[in-house]
Amino acid sequence: MSVMTRETAAPQGAGKFDEQFDIVVVGAGAAGLACALFAAWQDNKVLLLEKAPELGGTAKKAAFWYWVPNNRPMREQGIEDRKEDCLRYMARLSRPETYSPELPRFGMTQWEFDMCEAIYDNASLAAELLADKGALEYRHCPDVPDYWAELPEDKAPKGRVLLPKGACESMSDGGAVAVRSMTEAARRAGVDIRTSCPVKRLVTDETSAVTGVEVDDAQRGAMIVKARKAVIFGTGGFTHNKTMRKNFLSAPVFGGCAARTNEGDFVRIGTAVGAELRNMNYSWMCPIVLEKALNDDPGLIGTFSPSGDSMIYVNRHGERVTNEKLAYNESAQAFFKWDPAKSEYPNLVLAAIWDARSQQHSASTEYGRFIVPEGVNDAHVIKADTLTELARKIRERVAKLAPQIGNLTFEDDFDANLPATVERFNGFARSGKDLDFARGERPVELLFNGATAPGPACPNPTMYPLSESGPFYATLLTGGNLDTKGGPVTNPEGQVLDHTGQAIPGLYGVGNCVASASARAYWAGGATLGPILAFSYLAARSAHRQTPR
Secondary structure, eight states, X not given: OOOOOOOSXXXXXXXXXXXXXXXXXXXXXXXXXXHHHHHHTTTOOEEEEOSSSSSOGGGGGSOOOEEOTTOHHHHHTTOOOOHHHHHHHHHHHHOTTTOOTTXXXXXXXXXXXXXXXXXXXXXXXXXXXXXXXXSSOEEEETTOBOTTTTSTTOXXXXXXXXXXXXXXXXXTTHXXXXXXXXXXXXXXXXXXXXXXXXXXXXXXXXXXXXXXXXXXETTTEEEEEEEEEEEEEOOOOSTTOHHHHHHHOSSOOOOBOSXXXXXXXXXXXXXXXXXXXXXXXXXXXXXXXXXXXXXXXXXXXXXXXXXXXXXXXXXXXXXXXXXXXXXXXXXXXXXGOOBXXXXXXXXXXXXXXXEHHHHHHHOOSGGGOSSOOTTSOOTTOEEESSHHHHHHHHHHHHHHHGGGTTTOOOOTTHHHHHHHHHHHHHHHHHHTOOTTTOTTOSHHHHHTOOOOOSOSOOSSTTOOOOOXXXXXXXXXXXXXXXXXXXXXXXXXXXXXXXTTSOEEEEEEEOGGGSOOTTTTXXXXXXXXXXXXXXXXXXXXXXXXXXXXX
């Protein structure tokens, strides 16, 4: 067997191969599993390599909604979702600074437009093929709105979301169901699946074409594997690479909830063979529990749904600074506000505060909720009998964490301002109108409201007055990553491009390990996974057509 001694990601010259396959897929999350399936169904000999000891990646932790414009159930129900309308909606959110409904590409670059068009044209084809082959059967979610359903550009605001058919009613196990069914289908299709097999570098020939990979196989040792047609990477972003987060992301992020193995492998390996990088400053974002991030908790899940109607977020001065029910990608932005006069992030840490009503009726372990049931690990929760005591305990907890968060502190006026903030919010809750942040006025905010008590009802279902008496609860939140969305640039076929815009022969990438045309946008629930399936379908099809070496 070959022995690897080098520690860099520089490519290895072609030599003796230990094994040969038509297509080698690296990473066994949603992108890798889908690519392996689509490749195997075209009669390719496929090897699927996973760095972690288990399959599934970040997708296994997700609800696994997947956003599929103009999907078959929509067409069957007569719901019109024209390509031009869908692309306009995507452009409006991805590039608001250049968006114009009158321009031929609505303000997007040619690359962005082509990538978005590929999603519209192929997501439904991919979803139907997976369903027809029994790899990922789905159920339609006709009432789930896009995250910006109220925008005039969104002509089909509901119905684009699909969900794994076997997921429970809460949808919290969708990812586990999808990974299991896709893995079973891959085994049936003859895919050779190996775990604990990190890929270290690529193998190239004298023309610089990619011809294989070097891999540390936990069972077989160091090996060189040939890919007669192509190598496809689906290894996720760089969420758990602190150096890359610090140097590429435009916001201070303490952690995220991607798979632990998402360490930016393809950024290193791809650039070593000349891949061009793009959109490295963007990520799919969400609020996260600060202490879990600082403790590097492997079970950290982003707060997709901030449950509780008698619940608010307050800053270091005890004041509300945001609409707590915004969709998670947008909710995370509040933490990264920059104060140029003081040269600081004043809202980098916010305290979520709730009362016994929300604790009793909104506690859950699903979707990363910070209000958890009794008996569950709640070390992140601060408890007190009065608001005064809660304020003191919050400031004490922040003071302990200060060295890890830039010496941020909750100020002395926090104690005095908090009761006034609660009183103001309670008035809004009674009237049903949040005059500060318009909480509950958009469809997506109702979608993410979470479980609440059945009554007595207030005019706005997302708000209820906090109790005048304790107990009270709090936790510290900050902004985090679901995963990053920058990396090597690909064309719509999944081929990785160099700095001249030319495809690197034999090299493909799909998912969060490559650049996303969504830029800052999160179009809807499943806006990561729907496009991933579309590009997996396209990449596998293109790789299949390559002439075997």
